[in-house]
Amino acid sequence: MRSTFKQLYYINRSKVKADGTTAVLCRISIDGKSTVLSTGFYCNPDHWNGDKGVLNSTKENNKLDEFRKRIAQTYEDILKEQGVVSAELLKNTVVGVNTVSTYLLQAGEVERERLRIRSVEIKSTSTYRESKTTQLNLSDFIGSREMEDIAFSDITEEFGESFKFFLKRERDYSASHINHCLCWLNRLIYIAVDQEVLRFNPIEDVTYEKKNPPKLRHITRSQLKQMMQTPMPDKLQELARRIFIFSSFTGLAYVDVYRLYPHHIGRAADGRRYIRQKRGKTNVEAFVPLHPIAEQILSLYNTTDDTMPVFPLPIRDILWHGISSTGFALGFKENLSHHMSRHSFGTLLISSGISIESISKMMGHTNITTTQVYAKITDQKISNDMDKLMVRRQAMNEIDNK
Secondary structure: OOOOEEEEEEEOOOOOOOOOOEEEEEEEEEOOEEEEEEEEEEEOHHHEEOOOOEEOOHHHHHHHHHHHHHHHHHHHHHHHHHOOOOHHHHHHHHHHHHOOOOEHHHHHHHHHHHHHHHHHHHOOOHHHHHHHHHHHHHHHHHHHOOOOOOEHHHOOHHHHHHHHHHHHHOOOOOHHHHHHHHHHHHHHHHHHHHOOOOOOOOOOOOOOOOOOOOOOOOOOHHHHHHHHOOOOOOHHHHHHHHHHHHHHOOOOOHHHHHOOOHHHEEEOOOOOEEEEEEOOOOOOEEEEEOOHHHHHHHOOOOOOOOOOOOOOOOOHHHHHHHHHHHHHHHOOOOOOOOHHHHHHHHHHHHHOOOOHHHHHHHHOOOOHHHHHHHHHHHHHHHHHHHHHHHHHHHHHHHHHHO
């Protein structure tokens, strides 16, 4: 049953500051239990309309309306995610999001709450989930110094260097993982700078670890052909199989397929269909002429009702299970993930002679250097294949000489 939720705004006329203003308060009531929080707004008692719970100033009242809407939206978010919400939980969430933190770990929890709310809005939890690990590593490091938290004003360059050393020695993390943790630390510090808690970033000279060239995981043409020829008996696995094949011919990431609507599908002057869509990750538009196989898959789903997405996709974790089990059923050695389909798309295009500029546009990359990685992977494969050919020819020559 849905909770009874109310907001009441009022002032305490008996508590007036020296400047003649008093705080505007909000009483939140849920299922008969209430709690009070300050809105952060102050007004002259004579400018307060107690009957309507509003300010006489239009400008200030607009700000109060925004606060009212923020509380209502936070209530909806918690209710949607957890199924139940209390007045105290709502208060703590609202106060946490809107409080300027002067301590590092405290600021991290506030930022994680903001990411949680954002993840609901964009229907993608990856950044929020990653923040759990990076925040925990930061907490463990501070704990290793026998501290519960550290004030932003006490952070020095030595703190940043020691944190990086801690991740190397105590955690034995890869360069990429260390950089993720440093990014989280810098993120929190720059938020503090924006909020004028700090004047500058004290660890800006702490360098990131040098990463090895990325190794893009993709499936081969023969594996893709095998997948296309092998329908799955399980409903989830079959959906996962089709979506993986679709993305292997369009280069769309999970979030882009999840957000794909009929209006993203158009038809060019020559009659050929295409997808034009801004990527969820970069907001860069991707333009993809549709391969006949991708069109065939589209024909099985919604391409007319623009109030509904094209594919009835489950959340990322459920689809991941479907794709992973599909790869296992097909006998693939590596654990299959949806993002491998995007890498497969880029690799297959570059090996087919498509220009890097065209591939970059189709994949919605912000920088063409990202696309050039696929060319490097293909060049390495060609080099390896040539090495194998030379070994075989050498072996044949040795046999002929005997």
